[in-house]
Amino acid sequence: MPVAPAADPTPDLSTSGSPASRRRHAPERTLVGIVGGGPAGLLLSHLLHRSGVDHVVLEARSREEIEHTHRAGILEAGAVQVLVDAGLDRVLRDGSRHDGIVLRFDGADHRIDLTGLTGRSVWLYPQTDVFIDLANQRAADGAYSSGGADGADGSGGVGGVGDVGDQVRWGATVTHVLDGGNVDGGSGGAVGSDSGGDRPGVLWTDRQGDTHELRCDVLVGADGSHSTLRHTLPESQRRTFVHEYPYAWFGVIVETPRSAPELVYTASEHGFALISQRTETHQRLYFQCDPDEDPARWTDDQIWAELQRRVAGPDGFRLVEGAVEERSVLRFRSSVVEPVRHGRMLLAGDAAHTVPPTGAKGLNLALADVVVLHDVLQTWLASGRRTGRRDDTVLDEYGRRVAERVWRAQHFSAWMSGMLHSHPGETDFAARRRLAELRMLVASESGRRFLAEGYTGWGPVLGEGAS
Numbered sequence: 001m002p003v004a005p006a007a008d009p010t011p012d013l014s015t016s017g018s019p020a021s022r023r024r025h026a027p028e029r030t031l032v033g034i035v036g037g038g039p040a041g042l043l044l045s046h047l048l049h050r051s052g053v054d055h056v057v058l059e060a061r062s063r064e065e066i067e068h069t070h071r072a073g074i075l076e077a078g079a080v081q082v083l084v085d086a087g088l089d090r091v092l093r094d095g096s097r098h099d100g101i102v103l104r105f106d107g108a109d110h111r112i113d114l115t116g117l118t119g120r121s122v123w124l125y126p127q128t129d130v131f132i133d134l135a136n137q138r139a140a141d142g143a144y145s146s147g148g149a150d151g152a153d154g155s156g157g158v159g160g161v162g163d164v165g166d167q168v169r170w171g172a173t174v175t176h177v178l179d180g181g182n183v184d185g186g187s188g189g190a191v192g193s194d195s196g197g198d199r200p201g202v203l204w205t206d207r208q209g210d211t212h213e214l215r216c217d218v219l220v221g222a223d224g225s226h227s228t229l230r231h232t233l234p235e236s237q238r239r240t241f242v243h244e245y246p247y248a249w250f251g252v253i254v255e256t257p258r259s260a261p262e263l264v265y266t267a268s269e270h271g272f273a274l275i276s277q278r279t280e281t282h283q284r285l286y287f288q289c290d291p292d293e294d295p296a297r298w299t300d301d302q303i304w305a306e307l308q309r310r311v312a313g314p315d316g317f318r319l320v321e322g323a324v325e326e327r328s329v330l331r332f333r334s335s336v337v338e339p340v341r342h343g344r345m346l347l348a349g350d351a352a353h354t355v356p357p358t359g360a361k362g363l364n365l366a367l368a369d370v371v372v373l374h375d376v377l378q379t380w381l382a383s384g385r386r387t388g389r390r391d392d393t394v395l396d397e398y399g400r401r402v403a404e405r406v407w408r409a410q411h412f413s414a415w416m417s418g419m420l421h422s423h424p425g426e427t428d429f430a431a432r433r434r435l436a437e438l439r440m441l442v443a444s445e446s447g448r449r450f451l452a453e454g455y456t457g458w459g460p461v462l463g464e465g466a467s
């Protein structure tokens with residue numbers, strides 16, 4: 001059988017699992033195969049389930065592991081609407097609406113009144129909660145009942161396709177992407193290319209090292225920034241636009257009450273810092289650092305001293321200090337892969353694009369992608385019902401409809417990053433110019449509105465008739 005090996009360092013089939021435990025299960029089929037059960041993959045699963053579309057999600061990690069991985073915290077109003085429309089309205093009760101953000105420079109606060117300028121707000125609602133809501137809903141719908149709470153227990157492959165109880169499989173690592181040949185090992189052809197692939201598929205391993213094969217009519221790569229699926233696409237068929245940044249964020253979760261009611265984006269002569277909130281007792285703080293910084297070499301006292309130095313000013317503002325519970329360095333990268341469709345394989349969320357976290361766009365983009373993708377898949381399936389043969393050109397609509405939002409978010413995230421961070425080796429001229437930009441921005445209603453429109457996300461999901 002022709003296979004395209006994944007470029008990621010995922011375990012090779014020839015070496016995974018003990019020899020005794022390694023088995024190859026009979027191939028399964030489904031309509032939509034989804035690799036990755038993060039916010040993008042699980043939202044797509046939820047929407048497809050509501051539409052009655054047969055699908056399977058393969059997620060390498062356990063549900064518990066994802067629930068405890070701290071990432072994004074800010075949802076645009078449009079993303080909140082997406083969740084509420086999908087029947088997930090806990091965000092309205094447990095989330096916290098923010099009507100403004102603060103730009104802090106020259107040692108003073110300059111509030112951007114998001115709601116006054118745009119009529120829209122953002123919501124502080126951690127990505128972990130978005131994931132928990134989706135995972136709980138999928139569990140309530142019985143999507144992973146047969147594999148136990150934690151999924152691919154070696155019984156993966158049990159149940160037939162169309163069995164809701166097997167829709168989401170945790171601990172299921174995709175190792176190879178299969179081309180469009182048929183299940184019996186037919187023709188070759190490039191991965192997901194127009195030339196062959198109307199039966200894309202994957203090989204995946206469960207926790208016991210057993211191998212499984214899943215064939216589908218369409219394969220969605222929602223497998224994050226290190227996407228296995230993206231790496232299997234031939235270089236000649238994809239273009240990747242990349243921008244690397246010479247700085248990163250040192251992020252900490254601290255046990256303290258809030259130091260400020262709204263997010264504070266601080267530009268200082270010592271570098272950037274972001275004061276954000278999580279709960280009454282825990283906060284999320286970041287400060288700009290070198291991408292190769294080792295977080296383990298910092299003591300708690302050093303972390304607090306650095307944060308206090310960045311936010312200090314004549315107004316005497318100080319952060320409330322407490323225990324540092326988690327620390328990590330988050331590297332910055334802007335990237336866009338085009339096209340997002342290759343034959344019957346489509347990329348969504350971080351698999352298709354990444355942004356630096358400054359503009360709080362990554363999670364929002366992932367959710368917006370999925371809304372459009374679900375809509376396009378519906379049209380594609382309907383085309384088959386009407387004519388007896390699905391019109392694959394319909395799938396191109398997905399890339400066309402998400403591109404505008406993706407590139408707006410790329411610009412916005414890069415612009416905010418450049419304006420707020422000190423650049424290593426920056427000249428005095430460049431530092432003063434950045435300061436002048438910040439002063440002009442807050443002094444101008446047009447400037448503040450431009451920032452507010454970008455931060456709150458340009459209204460409903462672009463591509464859905466909004467502008």
Ligand SMILES: Cc1cc2nc3c(=O)[nH]c(=O)nc-3n(C[C@H](O)[C@H](O)[C@H](O)COP(=O)(O)OP(=O)(O)OC[C@H]3O[C@@H](n4cnc5c(N)ncnc54)[C@H](O)[C@@H]3O)c2cc1C
Binds near residue numbers: 061
């Ligand atoms: C520290 C941090 C802070 C961030 N802050 C923000 C923020 O403030 N605002 C914002 O909007 N965004 C932020 N982001 C970005 C945001 O977290 C991502 O954009 C979001 O997670 C994208 O969702 P996704 O589902 O596309 O990808 P992911 O959440 O990465 O999910 C992909 C899933 O695919 C699985 N997977 C990968 N490979 C395989 C495989 N071979 N087989 C099976 N499964 C596989 C992974 O285990 C993972 O669970 C932040 C990111 C980080 C890391």
